[in-house]
Amino acid sequence: MNKSMIEFHEYLKSCKRIVALCGAGLSVSSGLPTFRGSQGLWKNFNMIDLATPDAFYIDPGLVWQFYSWRRYQALHSQPNNGHKALAKLSKLENIDFITITQNVDGLSIRSNHDKSKLYEIHGSLFELKCTSFTCNYKDHNNFKHPLTNALKETEEEFENVRKRRFQEDQLNSPQFNPVKEINEDELPRCPICNDLLRPGVVWFGESLSLSILNQIDNFIEQSVDLILVVGTSGTVYPANSYVDRVIHQGGKVAIFNTDIEESSLKDNEIWGFKGDAAELLPIALKPLIDE
Numbered sequence: 001m002n003k004s005m006i007e008f009h010e011y012l013k014s015c016k017r018i019v020a021l022c023g024a025g026l027s028v029s030s031g032l033p034t035f036r037g038s039q040g041l042w043k044n045f046n047m048i049d050l051a052t053p054d055a056f057y058i059d060p061g062l063v064w065q066f067y068s069w070r071r072y073q074a075l076h077s078q079p080n081n082g083h084k085a086l087a088k089l090s091k092l093e094n095i096d097f098i099t100i101t102q103n104v105d106g107l108s109i110r111s112n113h114d115k116s117k118l119y120e121i122h123g124s125l126f127e128l129k130c131t132s133f134t135c136n137y138k139d140h141n142n143f144k145h146p147l148t149n150a151l152k153e154t155e156e157e158f159e160n161v162r163k164r165r166f167q168e169d170q171l172n173s174p175q176f177n178p179v180k181e182i183n184e185d186e187l188p189r190c191p192i193c194n195d196l197l198r199p200g201v202v203w204f205g206e207s208l209s210l211s212i213l214n215q216i217d218n219f220i221e222q223s224v225d226l227i228l229v230v231g232t233s234g235t236v237y238p239a240n241s242y243v244d245r246v247i248h249q250g251g252k253v254a255i256f257n258t259d260i261e262e263s264s265l266k267d268n269e270i271w272g273f274k275g276d277a278a279e280l281l282p283i284a285l286k287p288l289i290d291e
């Protein structure tokens, strides 16, 4: 074991309050593609253009097919040892701990993470919420697939893409099936008011939940000994502010990422562990979670 891991273990044993801040890198070894690169297309639509309130307003059937496909992908991925290590940490009674995740894939919940210590700041593919302004209906951790009969077949799309991955050069010129037209009454509807339901993810142009941000603020206000920055550059608000606040209070930072900027490691309050979070986290957290 290298010197910095030994130092980290020594410090970890003294920690009473810990925060984990997670991003896409945590789920990569579960097989989930990230938004960027050649996989940033779905049926020739740019994925980023589909993740907006406007897109949903214009064609909810199209956006729901996209999210149905993403739900299917996530459901067919398994939580990895990184998710599981954090879930174990969440079960310890002698440590105050929360996980703040930017991921919407539901893998932390499925790894048996304590729900009361998990903040999905960008929402979840498995949350549904009512689009009516006067209705507060939300359905958490709904893992049903497909959500309606009309949303069947998005999984076939996924299988086709997976098959295509084995054939060279096909990824850059995907020949997707045309998108079905789906009537609004064949999409998920609110059981209270019968209005349209939408995916409970935070879309581009929307704000994060104030209530979630407040709960995180309350936790971070009482000094945190350590923040684990996992699979994210942590440079986007509010993630960057959490790291700064922990350092400001005298806490330390440990970064787990496949690519770490050397410039971020100049302070000795920061450890950097380069590699796959799914392999590194169980090793790094071993002194606390190895029963």
Ligand SMILES: [Zn+2]
Pocket (backbone or CB within 6 Å): 130, 131, 132, 135, 136, 137, 190, 191, 192, 193, 194, 195
């Ligand atoms: Zn409703």
